[in-house]
Amino acid sequence: MAKTDRRILAGILAAALILLVFQYFAGSGSSELALEVSRPGEERLRIPISSLPQGEQGRWHIEGAAGGVYLSYWPEQGVHVDRADCPDQACVKTGFINKAGQSIVCVPNQIIIRLVALDGQGDRGKEELDGILK
Amino acid sequence: MTTRKDFSSVTKAYIKKAAFVFLCAALLSGGAVSCGAERAKVPSFSSTRFLMDTVVTIRLQAVEGSRTDREAAAGGTGETVALPTEEELEQLVLAAFSRMEEIAVKTNRHDPEESSDLQKLEAQAGDGQWLEVSDDTVAIQEQVNRLEREAATALPAAGGLVDTSLARLIDLWMTARESKVLPREEDIQSALALSGMDYIETDLAGGRMRLNLADMGLDYGAVAKGYAVEEAGRILAQGGAAVYGIVDAGGNIKTIGQKPDGSPWQIGLTDPVNPQELLASIELAAGQVAATSGDYQRYEDIEGRRYHHILSPADGRPVWHSHSVTAISSDGLKADYYSTLLFLLPPQDALQLAESIPDLEAVWVTSAKELFTTSGLQDRIKWQDKAGYKLKDW
Numbered sequence: 001m002a003k004t005d006r007r008i009l010a011g012i013l014a015a016a017l018i019l020l021v022f023q024y025f026a027g028s029g030s031s032e033l034a035l036e037v038s039r040p041g042e043e044r045l046r047i048p049i050s051s052l053p054q055g056e057q058g059r060w061h062i063e064g065a066a067g068g069v070y071l072s073y074w075p076e077q078g079v080h081v082d083r084a085d086c087p088d089q090a091c092v093k094t095g096f097i098n099k100a101g102q103s104i105v106c107v108p109n110q111i112i113i114r115l116v117a118l119d120g121q122g123d124r125g126k127e128e129l130d131g132i133l134k
Numbered sequence: 135m136t137t138r139k140d141f142s143s144v145t146k147a148y149i150k151k152a153a154f155v156f157l158c159a160a161l162l163s164g165g166a167v168s169c170g171a172e173r174a175k176v177p178s179f180s181s182t183r184f185l186m187d188t189v190v191t192i193r194l195q196a197v198e199g200s201r202t203d204r205e206a207a208a209g210g211t212g213e214t215v216a217l218p219t220e221e222e223l224e225q226l227v228l229a230a231f232s233r234m235e236e237i238a239v240k241t242n243r244h245d246p247e248e249s250s251d252l253q254k255l256e257a258q259a260g261d262g263q264w265l266e267v268s269d270d271t272v273a274i275q276e277q278v279n280r281l282e283r284e285a286a287t288a289l290p291a292a293g294g295l296v297d298t299s300l301a302r303l304i305d306l307w308m309t310a311r312e313s314k315v316l317p318r319e320e321d322i323q324s325a326l327a328l329s330g331m332d333y334i335e336t337d338l339a340g341g342r343m344r345l346n347l348a349d350m351g352l353d354y355g356a357v358a359k360g361y362a363v364e365e366a367g368r369i370l371a372q373g374g375a376a377v378y379g380i381v382d383a384g385g386n387i388k389t390i391g392q393k394p395d396g397s398p399w400q401i402g403l404t405d406p407v408n409p410q411e412l413l414a415s416i417e418l419a420a421g422q423v424a425a426t427s428g429d430y431q432r433y434e435d436i437e438g439r440r441y442h443h444i445l446s447p448a449d450g451r452p453v454w455h456s457h458s459v460t461a462i463s464s465d466g467l468k469a470d471y472y473s474t475l476l477f478l479l480p481p482q483d484a485l486q487l488a489e490s491i492p493d494l495e496a497v498w499v500t501s502a503k504e505l506f507t508t509s510g511l512q513d514r515i516k517w518q519d520k521a522g523y524k525l526k527d528w
Contacts, residue, residue: 037182037189045182045189045384048402053178053195059220060180060193118402118412129415130393132402133426133460134188134384 032118033100034132035079037062039110048118049073050128064109071113084109179223183231186238186359186383192230194223194370194379197394218376226373230366230381237362240268241354243301251343252352256301260348264337272338274298274354274361274467281471282331289487295478296471297447299329301351304445307452311434311441322450329447355443360425360470363388367421367466378420385431385473388423388466398514405520406430406457406499413499413523417514418462425469427477428458428499446478453478460497461488462511472496481506499523 035052038044052073053060059082060071067085074080078098081091086108094104100117118132178195196218218226242250248257251271258265278298286293302325310317317325333347345352354361366381367388378391380399389399398417401424405413409430418424429452433442446453461472472494476484481500488496488508495511498504506526507515517525 037191039184039189042184042187042189045191045382047191047382051193051380053180053193056175059224060182062182063184116410128400129402130389130399131380131382131387132404132412133387133424134404134428134431 032129033115034118035073036112036114036116038112038114039064040112046116046118046132046134048129048132049079049115051130052079062109062111062113064106064111066106066108069106069109069111079104079113079115081106081113177218177220177223179220179227181224181227181231183235185231185235186362188359188384190231190234190381190383192227192366192370192379192381194227194373194377194390196223197376197378197391216376218373223373223377226370226377230369233365233369234362236268237270237358237365240271241274241358243351243353252301252354255343255345256351259345259350262344262346264340264342264344266342269338269341270361270365272336272341272343274357275334275336275343275352276338277361277467278357278471279331279336281468284491285472285475285487288490289479289483291483292475292479292487294331294447296356296475297329297331298352298354298357299331299334299345299350300325300445300447301353302326302328302349303447303450304353304355304443307441307443307445310436311432311443314434314436316436316441326447326450356427356474357467357470359383359386360423360466360468362466363423363470364466367423371421385427386423386425386466386470387418389418389420392420403460403497404428404430404458405518407503407522412518413505413520414497414515414517416460416462416497416511421464422462423464423466423469424460424462425466425473426458426460427473429454430457444474444477454501455480455484456501457499457503459484459499462495462497463493465493468494 033049034046035049036044036046055074062069062071069084069091070082072080072082078096080096081104084091084106086106091104091106097104097115100115103112103114105112176196176198180191180193182189182191240251243252245253251267255265275298282293282296306317306321306325328347328350330347333345333350335344335346363381363383363386367390370379370390378393380390381388387401393399398419400415401418402412403414403416405411406428416424427444429440429442431443433440442452444452456477459473459477461469461476463469476488476496479487481498488494495508497507497511497515503523504526505517505523
């Protein structure tokens with residue numbers, strides 16, 4: 001084995017190790033998030049974030065008092081209101097939310113969108129959920 | 135000139151090697167840095183609306199395979215599987231919602247204009263007159279009657295437990311929960327006296343119904359959402375094999391088609407004692423519906439006891455056998471019906487009943503915090519490791 005080959009092999013192994021460690025900690029540190037959609041006085045809905053259509057893959061419309069809002073989910077950045085049927089566009093200006101506890105509120109539409117942690121997800125619960133039975 | 139060329143080719147070689155190292159490392163570590171952004175755009179449409187006192191979301195996606203097929207077709211194979219456009223998906227979703235809204239309007243007992251089928255039936259209850267109602271209103275009652283006969287044949291104690299004629303009793307308990315004052319026994323008895331499925335008369339062919347007892351009323355709360363979810367699913371299924379998705383109405387979830395990677399649908403089960411957390415995940419097959427009845431969905435704690443919304447016509451009170459029961463069937467109304475029925479029965483009887491009914495599986499979280507399922511579901515459920523619960527083996 002040439003010296004360069006050995007160096008390349010060592011490099012590969014080192015990089016793989018670093019990536020594995022990174023992946024391990026990134027995975028265990030964050031619990032699965034769910035998006036909670038609610039309107040005052042009505043039942044809430046929780047949707048596992050992993051089941052949302054991602055990026056440009058589709059629009060998601062939420063009906064509201066003033067027509068509604070369009071949401072999108074970008075795995076790297078979070079959840080974001082793209083467009084809203086209301087004059088102030090405050091919810092659009094909120095930008096991305098990506099941590100449990102953060103929320104987007106659209107007052108004219110009376111919609112509250114909140115990220116919540118899905119606790120109680122053990123290691124085996126890490127697989128992606130398609131829905132949550134209330 | 136020559137030196138420069140050498141330099142640049144050496145640099146290129148190094149860059150190539152570095153890229154190779156990185157790529158191998160990525161593969162070894164399980165693709166953590168897979169080429170990320172280059173995901174094909176597959177049409178999808180999701181929509182959320184507020185109806186039947188709940189938040190309903192419908193998600194519909196095109197199957198990526200249908201795109202490949204279409205591209206292959208463009209290459210001259212001749213076979214074309216059309217990839218639905220986002221607009222086509224949107225139209226299916228909107229049609230499904232219209233259908234659900236139609237059902238919601240007809241079965242609404244609290245319409246301010248008093249113009250729903252159920253309100254009109256109640257208004258002329260006991261006067262002997264037939265009332266023309268929508269096909270849905272008759273169909274729901276007839277399906278409930280059929281399910282009731284099937285259940286009562288398998289287990290006599292199940293007869294009459296899921297009662298659509300409990301409007302008076304439901305109103306009484308709603309007031310009690312709002313005022314936090316328990317109803318008097320005599321009021322419970324008089325509300326029960328104004329109920330009974332025997333007083334409901336249906337005429338499916340004639341599209342009409344009548345209630346043969348004055349002041350009685352119908353409440354489809356135990357089954358209407360299941361029926362609506364099923365009807366929405368029927369419309370979405372018009373997209374055929376080119377689409378897959380989910381109708382998520384909170385306590386009732388229906389799957390549409392198969393996920394493209396072939397994996398089963400995974401649905402989280404809420405921990406009834408700590409509803410912010412999950413207790414298990416259940417696998418659903420294409421077209422299946424899961425429905426949950428739980429004591430944590432609508433309740434009020436009065437005098438140290440939890441008074442929830444699932445009432446027994448036997449004594450006119452909430453039933454405390456289970457914290458939650460989830461029923462799974464290929465039919466939405468059936469799943470919804472059985473989630474209530476199995477909740478109302480003592481768990482042992484309920485299990486015996488569920489095992490004897492075809493196309494029905496169920497999950498129990500009993501008041502004693504015991505967890506068990508029908509035999510057919512044992513390999514399709516993954517329990518979270520939760521303190522305080524006992525997994526029961528049969």
